[in-house]
Amino acid sequence: MAKLDFFYEFASTYSYPAAMRIDDLALDYDVEVNWRPFLLGPVFKAQGWETSPFNIYPEKGRYMIRDLERICEADGLPPFRMPKTFPAYSILPARVALCFTGELRAAFSRAVYDAEFAGGADISDTKVIGKILRMLGEDAAKLFEKVNTQPVKDLLRNETEAARKHGIFGAPAFVTADGELFWGNDRLEMAMEWAAKNGV
Amino acid sequence: MAKLDFFYEFASTYSYPAAMRIDDLALDYDVEVNWRPFLLGPVFKAQGWETSPFNIYPEKGRYMIRDLERICEADGLPPFRMPKTFPAYSILPARVALCFTGELRAAFSRAVYDAEFAGGADISDTKVIGKILRMLGEDAAKLFEKVNTQPVKDLLRNETEAARKHGIFGAPAFVTADGELFWGNDRLEMAMEWAAKNGV
Numbered sequence: 001m002a003k004l005d006f007f008y009e010f011a012s013t014y015s016y017p018a019a020m021r022i023d024d025l026a027l028d029y030d031v032e033v034n035w036r037p038f039l040l041g042p043v044f045k046a047q048g049w050e051t052s053p054f055n056i057y058p059e060k061g062r063y064m065i066r067d068l069e070r071i072c073e074a075d076g077l078p079p080f081r082m083p084k085t086f087p088a089y090s091i092l093p094a095r096v097a098l099c100f101t102g103e104l105r106a107a108f109s110r111a112v113y114d115a116e117f118a119g120g121a122d123i124s125d126t127k128v129i130g131k132i133l134r135m136l137g138e139d140a141a142k143l144f145e146k147v148n149t150q151p152v153k154d155l156l157r158n159e160t161e162a163a164r165k166h167g168i169f170g171a172p173a174f175v176t177a178d179g180e181l182f183w184g185n186d187r188l189e190m191a192m193e194w195a196a197k198n199g200v
Numbered sequence: 201m202a203k204l205d206f207f208y209e210f211a212s213t214y215s216y217p218a219a220m221r222i223d224d225l226a227l228d229y230d231v232e233v234n235w236r237p238f239l240l241g242p243v244f245k246a247q248g249w250e251t252s253p254f255n256i257y258p259e260k261g262r263y264m265i266r267d268l269e270r271i272c273e274a275d276g277l278p279p280f281r282m283p284k285t286f287p288a289y290s291i292l293p294a295r296v297a298l299c300f301t302g303e304l305r306a307a308f309s310r311a312v313y314d315a316e317f318a319g320g321a322d323i324s325d326t327k328v329i330g331k332i333l334r335m336l337g338e339d340a341a342k343l344f345e346k347v348n349t350q351p352v353k354d355l356l357r358n359e360t361e362a363a364r365k366h367g368i369f370g371a372p373a374f375v376t377a378d379g380e381l382f383w384g385n386d387r388l389e390m391a392m393e394w395a396a397k398n399g400v
Binding site for chain 2: 047057059060062063066067074167170181182183184186187190
């Protein structure tokens with residue numbers, strides 16, 4: 001089955017609509033999606049940015065919100081909401097996601113995005129993430145211990161490094177088995193098509 | 201008939217595929233397109249950039265070329281070529297375009313983009329622009345005089361100012377009659393749909 005790596009950042013607004021539709025789309029294209037959370041912070045820092053470009057360039061930021069309102073409406077998602085702090089501090093959900101595999105990682109990730117961009121919640125808050133974990137039937141207390149262990153920290157660091165090695169400079173990004181890189185929710189269909197045609 | 205303002209910059213890579221397909225698409229949506237060339241330079245300067253973000257961020261620049269190669273192939277355009285100087289110095293073609301109206305402005309603009317991104321030509325070169333003008337049956341010598349007159353200079357300055365007033369921060373950009381802004385070749389269909397639904 002053809003494979004597609006889905007690199008996403010929990011603080012990234014455009015990763016949200018991609019996360020909400022990628023698995024349905026993958027069924028249509030018969031592609032297996034590998035959900036790979038990473039941190040954009042170090043990538044942005046390497047580009048000389050201390051925050052999101054949507055904060056650095058206010059006109060771009062204002063446009064982004066309007067654009068996402070339209071995208072959410074077109075995709076049948078709840079009205080788009082910006083969380084109070086943007087970009088969110090996303091280390092906690094990223095590490096939790098890496099404690100899971102397969103369908104559970106995807107379900108957790110979608111729930112985080114829903115809380116953040118439909119609910120306006122602060123995803124660095126253990127109460128917010130704890131509630132999601134309980135909804136999924138997971139042991140929040142145990143996971144909050146696990147995310148502070150070195151193996152989990154290293155895993156996230158390695159995934160962020162892997163993203164950089166693929167030439168990723170923003171999120172979401174999609175990488176096919178033959179190394180082709182696609183950037184942005186807008187390129188999801190193109191990435192799926194490429195994966196289906198050129199995949200193993 | 202519903203109207204859509206098409207703001208484009210001759211040095212802008214993503215304006216190229218938009219220019220090549222916008223008039224065909226407009227027929228499908230029954231929308232009237234107003235071609236409005238402007239200069240991104242002053243807009244970028246206001247954002248603190250002295251050149252294209254694709255030069256400032258090399259990974260983004262490399263990705264952009266690959267992305268446009270794929271887009272050109274998907275759209276049935278000739279293989280994408282970067283001109284030797286990027287971004288091109290686009291004042292000459294922008295001013296010439298503003299000497300024309302309607303279908304002639306669109307035809308001239310498409311020819312400039314084709315010379316630049318399919319032919320790799322330098323669009324600041326009067327020989328390159330002169331050849332295009334002769335192909336269109338226009339008097340190049342007369343136009344090269346006209347572009348240095350104050351009314352034409354003012355026209356381009358005003359169009360660039362109009363773009364900024366619409367909140368435009370990149371090209372291509374599309375603005376509907378009710379003031380809705382869409383950015384990027386990726387948003388052309390969405391802009392057309394909006395214009396057709398909400399246009400006068």
